[in-house]
Amino acid sequence: MKKNRPSLPPVTRRNFLKTGALTSLLLGSGAYTHSASAGERVAEGSAKNVIFLVSDGMSIGTLSMADQYLLWREGKRSNWMQLYLDERGRRGLMDVASLDSIVTDSAASAVAWGCGHRVNNNSVNIGPDGTHHPPILPLARASGKGTGLVTSTTVTHATPAGFSANVPNRGQEADIAEQYLEREFDIILGGGRNQFYPDRRNDGQDLVGKFAEKEYAVARTREELDATPLRQRKILGLFSNGHLPYELDRMNSDSLKRDVPSLAELTSRALRALSRNENGFIMQVEGGRVDHAAHANDIGGLIFDQIAFDEALGVALEFQEANPETLIILTTDHGNANPGLNSGNNNGERNFGRLSEFKGTHGALGLNAEQSSSDIIERFREVTGLDLSSGDADLLRRRLNNEYRVPYSRMNGTSAVIGQIIANHTDIGWVGNAHTSDYVELLALGPGSEGIKPFTRNTDLFDLMVSATGIKRELV
Ligand SMILES: [Zn+2]
Incomplete structure (x- = not known):
C-alpha cells in the first residue's frame, strides 16, 4: 500500500493572494532559493577566457526556425544545433526571472549574469536598496584580464551594460558611455554613435576624443576597422548612430554591406585583439536585434539576425578549438513573442521557404x-x-x-x-510581441562548463564565470 505523502494545501486564488506563495516561489524570496551555486563545483581558475554569447529575446521557435531555414536553404545545421547533435558541452534550461517580475527585461537579465544579483527590471547593477554591485567586466579588468563588448544594438544598450555599468535605469545610455570611458574596456564594438560624439550628445562632450586620448583606435566603418593595426588592443568601433541595421536590410543594401561589419566580423576582430592579453579575457557578444524583430513580429528581421548571431557563434567556436582554455556560454536573456511555424502539411515547408525571397x-x-x-x-x-x-x-x-x-x-x-x-x-x-516568462536554452562548452545543471538560476552564471576564471568577486 502506498504511503501517503504530506500534501500541501490546495492553491486557491484566495490562498494565493493571501500568502503570495506563487510570487515568492517564482521570484526567489521564499521557498525557491538557490541551494548550491553552480560555480562552486567548477575547477577554480581553469578558464583563461570567457566568451558569453547572447541571442537577445530568442524564443525556442526562433532557434528552431533558423536551424530549419539553414537546413532547407543551405543543407547545413546552425552552429547552435550542431553542438547539440555533436553532444558537445553541457546543456540545460535557465530561469531568467528578475527581482520584481517573472518576465524579465534585458537589463535585469544581463545583470543577473553580470553581477550575480537579481535586480528590478530596467536597473543596471543597482539593487532596490541602492547597492551598487560590481559587474563582471570591471572585475575582470581588475584581475588583469582583457574585456570586450560586441553587439548589434547600441553598445550602451541593456545587455552589454549588464556586464559593465552601474546606472539606476537602462535608458541612461549617455551615462553608460561615460562609464565605459572611465572603466576602459578594451573592445567596444557595435552601434550607438549618438552617445559618443559631441554633436550628438546633449551635454556636447566629445567622448570619442577622450577615448582616443586613452589610446583607443576609433572606427566608424568596416574600412576603418580593417585599418586598425593588428597589435591594437583597445578599439571603439561605432558603425551606426543608433542600433546596427537588421541583417536582412544590411545584406540587401550595397552601402550598408560595405560599411557595417557583420556580427561575426566584429567578433573575429574582437577576438584577435583580446587574445593578445596573456592573462586572457572576458567578452560578451550579443545578437541584440533578434529581440527587436520579435517585438516587431518581423519574421525576416528575426530569422536573418538569428543566423547572423549563429555565424558569430561559429567564430567563437573556432577560437575555442584553437584555444581550449576558453569557456563559451551560449544562451538568451528571455523568450520574446514565441514565433513558430504553424502548419501540419507540406505547404508549411513551402510557405516557410518564402522567406528566401525577402x-x-x-x-x-x-x-x-x-x-x-x-x-x-x-x-x-x-x-x-x-x-x-x-x-x-x-x-x-x-x-x-x-x-x-x-x-x-x-x-x-x-x-x-x-x-x-x-x-x-x-x-x-506569433503568440504576442513582448518578452515571455519561458525558461531558456543554456549551453556551456570548455573549462567551467561542468557547473551547468539541468536547470540553472541566472545568477549562478556569475558564480560560474568567477570561479572558472579565478577573478576576484569584489573591486578592491
Ligand atoms: Zn526586448
Missing part, C-alpha cells in the same frame, strides 16, 4: 497612411515577393489609418498586423 524588414516596406491598397500590394511584392490579397491590403490600409483594431490589443500595432498578414503566406505565427 529583401527587407517591415521598415523597408515604407508603409504610410496615405497609401492605397494597390500601393501596399506593390510594396509587399517588391520587398517580400508576397502577393497580398486585396482584402489583406485593405485591412492593413485601414490599420494604418486607425480604422481597424485586432481583438488582442497588444497585437494592434501596425508592425504586429503586418506580421499577421505575412503569416497568411509563411504560416509563421
